[in-house]
Amino acid sequence: GVHVAEKEAKRDYQEVYNAIATKIRDEDEYDNYIGYGPVLVRLAWHSSGTFDRNDNSGGSFGGTYRFKKEMNDPSNKGLQNAFDFLRPIHEQFPWISSGDLYTLGGVTAVQEMMGPKIPWRSGRVDQPENTVPDNGRLPDASQGASYVRNLFDRLGFGDRETVALIGAHALGKTHYENSGYEGPWGPSPNVFTNDFFVNLLNAHWTLNTNKKGVKQWDNDQGHMMLPTDMALVKDPKYRKLVEEYAKDQDVFFRDFSKAFAKLLENNIKFPDQNKPHYFKTLDEQDL
Ligand code: HEM
Numbered sequence: 001g002v003h004v005a006e007k008e009a010k011r012d013y014q015e016v017y018n019a020i021a022t023k024i025r026d027e028d029e030y031d032n033y034i035g036y037g038p039v040l041v042r043l044a045w046h047s048s049g050t051f052d053r054n055d056n057s058g059g060s061f062g063g064t065y066r067f068k069k070e071m072n073d074p075s076n077k078g079l080q081n082a083f084d085f086l087r088p089i090h091e092q093f094p095w096i097s098s099g100d101l102y103t104l105g106g107v108t109a110v111q112e113m114m115g116p117k118i119p120w121r122s123g124r125v126d127q128p129e130n131t132v133p134d135n136g137r138l139p140d141a142s143q144g145a146s147y148v149r150n151l152f153d154r155l156g157f158g159d160r161e162t163v164a165l166i167g168a169h170a171l172g173k174t175h176y177e178n179s180g181y182e183g184p185w186g187p188s189p190n191v192f193t194n195d196f197f198v199n200l201l202n203a204h205w206t207l208n209t210n211k212k213g214v215k216q217w218d219n220d221q222g223h224m225m226l227p228t229d230m231a232l233v234k235d236p237k238y239r240k241l242v243e244e245y246a247k248d249q250d251v252f253f254r255d256f257s258k259a260f261a262k263l264l265e266n267n268i269k270f271p272d273q274n275k276p277h278y279f280k281t282l283d284e285q286d287l
C-alpha cells in the first residue's frame with residue numbers, strides 16, 4: 001500500500017551516514033582516543049578484499065562478513081569492534097543491507113577524518129551463508145613487493161591503485177592481539193593525510209623482531225611499518241608512486257578516492273541508473 005511506497009521513498013542514505021558519523025564523533029575514547037574511524041575503514045576494505053577476478057568470487061555484495069566463517073578469519077581479528085559499532089545503526093535502519101552498511105561505514109569514516117569524498121553506490125543484497133568466500137584471501141603483512149603486486153592484481157588493481165590504497169595505513173595502528181604487530185600510532189591516526197608516504201621516505205627504519213618473533217620496521221620516533229609497507233619503497237616502481245604521493249597530498253586524495261570506490265564495488269554490476277551518492281560531512285551540514 002501507500003505506506004510501503006512511502007517507507008521505500010524514505011530510504012535516505014545521508015541519514016545513515018549522519019548516524020554513523022555522529023556515533024564516530026561521540027565515541028571518541030575507543031582505542032586510546034583514536035576512535036572508530038580507522039577500524040571502520042578496515043572493515044570496508046576486508047569485506048571487499050575477498051574478491052578474486054579469476055572466478056569473480058568474493059567482494060562486498062553479499063555482506064558475508066556477518067557469518068562466523070568470515071568473521072573468524074584470522075585476518076579479520078579486531079574487526080568485531082567495527083561490527084559491534086555498526087549493530088545499533090543496523091537496528092535503526094533495518095532496510096539497509098549488510099554489504100551496503102559495511103562499505104558505507106568506511107566511506108563515512110574516511111570523509112569524517114577529513115579525507116577525500118568517496119562516491120558510493122547502494123544496492124548490495126545479503127547472500128546466504130553458503131556464499132561465504134574461503135579464508136586466506138586477505139594479504140599477509142610479512143611479504144615483499146612481488147607478493148603485494150600479485151595480490152592486488154587478483155583484486156584487479158595496478159601499481160598506482162595499490163600504493164594509493166595502502167596509504168590508508170596513515171590511519172589507526174597495529175594491535176599485538178590482532179595481528180602480532182605492535183606499534184604506537186603514527187602522527188595522524190584519525191586524520192586522513194599522506195603522512196604514511198612522507199614517513200616511509202623520511203624516517204630512518206630498522207628491522208626488528210618483536211616479542212612475538214614477528215619482524216617489523218621501527219623508527220626513532222617510535223612509529224612502525226609492516227614488511228609489506230616497506231616493500232613500497234624497496235620496489236623501484238612502487239617507490240616512484242610513494243614519492244609522488246609524499247610530494248602532493250591532493251594527487252594522493254584523488255587516486256585514493258577512485259581506488260577505494262572501485263574496491264568497494266568490486267564484482268558488482270550496478271545498473272547505470274543507480275548513480276553514486278556523494279555524501280556531505282557533518283561539518284558541511286552544520287551538524
Ligand atoms: C598489502 C596490503 C595490506 C596488508 C598486508 C595490511 C595489513 C594490516 C595489518 C597487519 C594491520 C593491523 C591490524 C591490527 O593489528 O589491528 C592493518 C591495519 C589497518 N589497515 Fe591494512 N593492510 C593492507 C592494506 C590495507 C588497505 C588497502 C586498507 C584500506 C584501504 C587498509 C586499511 C587499514 C587500516 C585503516 C588499519 C588500522 C585499523 C585499526 O587501527 O584498527 N589496509 N593492516
Ligand SMILES: CCOC(=O)c1cnc2ccccc2c1N
Nearest residue numbers: 169172173174186195196199224
Ligand atoms: C605514518 C607512519 O606509519 C604509520 O603510522 C603506520 C604504518 N603502517 C601501518 C600498518 C597498519 C596499520 C597502521 C599503520 C600505521 N599507523
